[in-house]
């Protein structure tokens with residue numbers, strides 16, 4: 231019951247899972263699931279983009295798996311909840327899911343990125359994971375009027391796993407609008423720009439940067455245009471510090487229970503979570 235331990239980080243949530251636990255959960259969805267299960271990545275930018283749309287915010291809150299993709303979220307979990315978690319980068323989870331799919335014969339569908347990137351990523355993946363069954367692929371620039379056809383293609387491909395590489399929050403919005411039309415997909419991972427990385431068009435930070443929690447900074451200096459999205463990072467840090475300060479003040483007043491859960495108390499928080507689809511309802 232991972233959602234019982236789901237952590238609230240300001241206006242978003244994260245599951246305190248490591249890579250293996252995330253993968254085990256994906257395997258569970260594949261084996262036992264009867265509907266599309268959403269796997270979304272959580273990073274500080276999402277704290278500002280997702281809550282703008284109440285429906286999207288609710289979809290995010292109810293996601294089946296929210297992975298700690300960004301270092302900011304990992305540090306915030308430590309500071310606000312005293313929970314030590316490690317990053318589960320979306321790109322690495324996708325690679326592990328492909329490995330899993332190749333081993334168990336699951337079919338994947340790649341939707342997103344520019345046509346040549348999508349095609350190249352599909353070639354790289356099938357070379358890298360012998361036996362991987364790529365049931366279909368589509369670039370991420372399908373027009374709204376063509377969407378029913380695409381959904382039909384995804385269904386007819388009988389893909390078990392759908393990777394959505396449309397960028398955020400476009401991909402989460404797509405999931406929200408189409409999830410009820412997907413009749414075979416069991417796992418749907420939002421992968422942002424991962425197809426660009428797999429196709430070799432965008433380089434991930436070298437290990438040194440990753441292990442020092444500075445992948446975001448490497449990305450910023452290699453793609454300075456991202457400054458527009460990453461300018462919210464200082465605001466995120468300030469909000470986390472303010473939230474921590476609030477907790478300390480409440481603690482001092484003997485109201486510790488309320489501080490960590492947005493002023494509603496732990497019991498209320500868990501009650502609120504009771505409707506989130508858990509493993510038992512998969």
Ligand code: UDP
Pocket residue numbers: 342343344369370371395396397398400421422423424425426
């Ligand atoms: N993209 C897409 N359709 C669109 C807009 C964007 O498929 O209508 C793709 C784009 O080609 C890129 C990805 O979405 O591959 C966005 O990458 P980015 O790194 O910005 O996403 P993030 O991981 O930061 O969410």
